[in-house]
Amino acid sequence: MKHLLSAADLDADTATEILDIAGEMAAVSGREIKKLPTLRGRTVVNLFYEDSTRTRISFEAAAKRLSADVINFSAKGSSVAKGESLKDTAWTLQAMGADAVVIRHPASGAPHRLAHWVEGSVVNAGDGTHEHPTQALLDAYTIRSRMGVIKDLHVAIVGDVLHSRVARSNVLLLDTLGARVTLVGPPTLVPSELRSADGGVSYDLDAVLPDADVVMMLRVQRERMTDSYFPSAREYSRRYGLDGARLRRMPEHAIVMHPGPMNRGMEITPEVADSPRSTIVEQVTNGVSVRMACLYLLLGGKA
């Protein structure tokens, strides 16, 4: 594996290998000494053009637990604010000897461009409304550790699918791993071209819930909404928000996921978010292990 740009680049074997290695990494994270010497002397640059707390911290923790050197670069207060182009920034990173660049960028496709300009590995940590492959991997890891399997599960992805790179990467990866995905949301926010191979689209959350093994709630991305996609927040939350009553309509074994950050009271009520069937905190923990596995596969061998 040279880069990790899209969940579509992963075949079932590679994805499963990442999840297996993540399991070993998770064991390390449970020890007193949470550190491995594996990537000693390698440099990982976190290049963040967009605000992010958990993803940046997660990648930083992952790289540090593998003993890599980490350089954090955020667009605010850097030369980018002075107008430096992505290409010039890339050359700077190249000159500093970055072995891997983890990039978060508001423009879809930016990581692909970057991959042409630097010699090291590029990891897509979220690009615009396009993809967020490590989030899909950590979601798959979370599903597998809670449910035992992924194949043939029914996963409902609910909410603002249109603007969601998390949804896009999840559809691709879950398809590869053999799950059935149903996209649920208001017609204005569910692009029909994204539906998975044998899944479907529904505009009625209550019809989907009784048959779902996994319900993945998406954040309503107000910052990306330039048009009016739904009449009001209240109406959205009444039709597509997950509350206690809807949680009780789900099968006993079904779990609730959310990539964070949550709009509590909008797409998910605190009762659901804090219930034992919610995996939201586990997802954050698993994120570090999965990113350690990805960094190992990208940097752990001959360049």
Place this chain on the structure above:
Amino acid sequence: MPYAKTVLSGGDVHRVVDRIAHQILEKTQGAQDVVLLGIATRGVPLARRLADRIQAFENISLPVGTLDITLYRDDLRRHAVRAVGQTREPVGGIDGRRVVLVDDVLFSGRTIRAALDALSDLGRPAAVQLAVLVDRGHRQLPIRADYVGKNLPTALTETVRVKLAEIDGIDEVQLEAAS
């Protein structure tokens, strides 16, 4: 001339494991505080066999763990990315215990160096010993084994191939050369 000659037969392997089990018992005052840690891949079934034999001889049940040293190797950059195996601490951990590392072949000593590094991240054993089925020489580090099944003088061009029933369907140690 390529050749492959059998150095230890199935029966030999069994007798060697029996002897090492006795030696561990003798050298550790009846396996007090001992835990066995098999180094992946073929050290793992060997460690289980030693535990079985010690159980049969003295009715002592020793905790057995597995150690994969891939993430501690010093040659990761020289090869394509390697698969990562399982590491499972023995029940009760390794703190204050006498850890006997078990591997199939002792060669350069680099695997054991990595295993010692991994051990110190797992905990703080009271002592560490090493048991190997075959010592083929050519050490590159100051490391020696406490229990050796067979000392086997080899040329660097030769390959020692250990087969164990649990993995390969047969117990056998062969010495091979390509040319």
